[in-house]
Amino acid sequence: MRHRIDVLITRYCLRARSLPSSCLLSLLSTTLPVSRIKIHLEKNPLFMALPSPAPSSDTRLKTFFRQYRERQLTSLVTSTTQVLLRACRPALVVDPVLYVPATRAERSLLVRWRLGWLPGKPEDCPCGRDRRSRRHFLECDLIPSFLWSDLPRCPPGSYPIDFALSSLPLGRSARCPPWWSSLLLMLWYIQRLCRPNGYYPIDSSPGASWYSRSARRSD
Structure with a gap:
C-alpha cells in the first residue's frame, strides 16, 4: 500500500510539472509563498529516485516503478530481523x-x-x-x-x-x-x-x- 501511495504522488508531481503555465495549479504554485507540492510531495522517496530526465513514456515509468519496488523488497528481506519477512520470496510474485x-x-x-x-x-x-x-x-x-x-x-x-x-x-x-x-x-x-x-x-x-x-x- 505504501508503494501504491508513492506511485500516485510521483505521477501527480510529474503531471503538475508538465502543466502549462496558464493552468490554475501552476499559477498557484508560483504565487503562493509556500507550495505543498515543493515542501511535501516532491520529497517523496520514489519521486526523488527518478532518473534525470524522467522516463518519457508510461511504459518506461511503470518499468522504473517495478525496478524500484524490487530493490526495496530485496533490501528489506536481506536487512530485516523479522522471521516472516526473511522467509518470503525475494521477488514480486504471487506466492x-x-x-x-x-x-x-x-x-x-x-x-x-x-x-x-x-x-x-x-x-x-x-x-x-x-x-x-x-x-x-x-x-x-x-x-x-x-x-x-x-x-x-x-x-x-x-x-x-x-x-x-x-x-x-x-x-x-x-x-x-x-x-x-x-x-x-x-x-x-x-x-x-x-x-x-x-x-x-x-x-x-x-x-x-x-x-x-x-x-x-x-x-
Whole structure:
C-alpha cells in the first residue's frame, strides 16, 4: 500500500510539472509563498529516485516503478530481523501456496504457516521437552524425523519449511515436487502440536490433487 501511495504522488508531481503555465495549479504554485507540492510531495522517496530526465513514456515509468519496488523488497528481506519477512520470496510474485492444486485443509496449513499463525504462541509442546517454536520443531520427538530429510536441503540460516515453500515452482502448470506430500504431512503434525485439542483428519495421500494433475500432464 505504501508503494501504491508513492506511485500516485510521483505521477501527480510529474503531471503538475508538465502543466502549462496558464493552468490554475501552476499559477498557484508560483504565487503562493509556500507550495505543498515543493515542501511535501516532491520529497517523496520514489519521486526523488527518478532518473534525470524522467522516463518519457508510461511504459518506461511503470518499468522504473517495478525496478524500484524490487530493490526495496530485496533490501528489506536481506536487512530485516523479522522471521516472516526473511522467509518470503525475494521477488514480486504471487506466492504459489495460493494457487497450487491443494485441498481446502492443505491450503489452510500452507497459508497459516506463511502468515505465522503456526506455530502461534510459544506454549508448552505436548512432547514435554520444550515450548512450541520453530526451533523446537526441528528436534521434537512427535514429528517423524524422516519428514525433515525429505524436504529440499536448505542453505545455512534458512528454515527447512520456509525454504521448501520458497522452492515451490512458479506457474499454474508446474509439476509437483517429489517432497510435496512430506511438506504437507509436516505441517499437519505441527498443527496437531499447536492445537492438541482439535480434530484434524488427514488424507490418506497428502498432496494427491497436485500429484494426479502432474501425472495426467505427463501421459
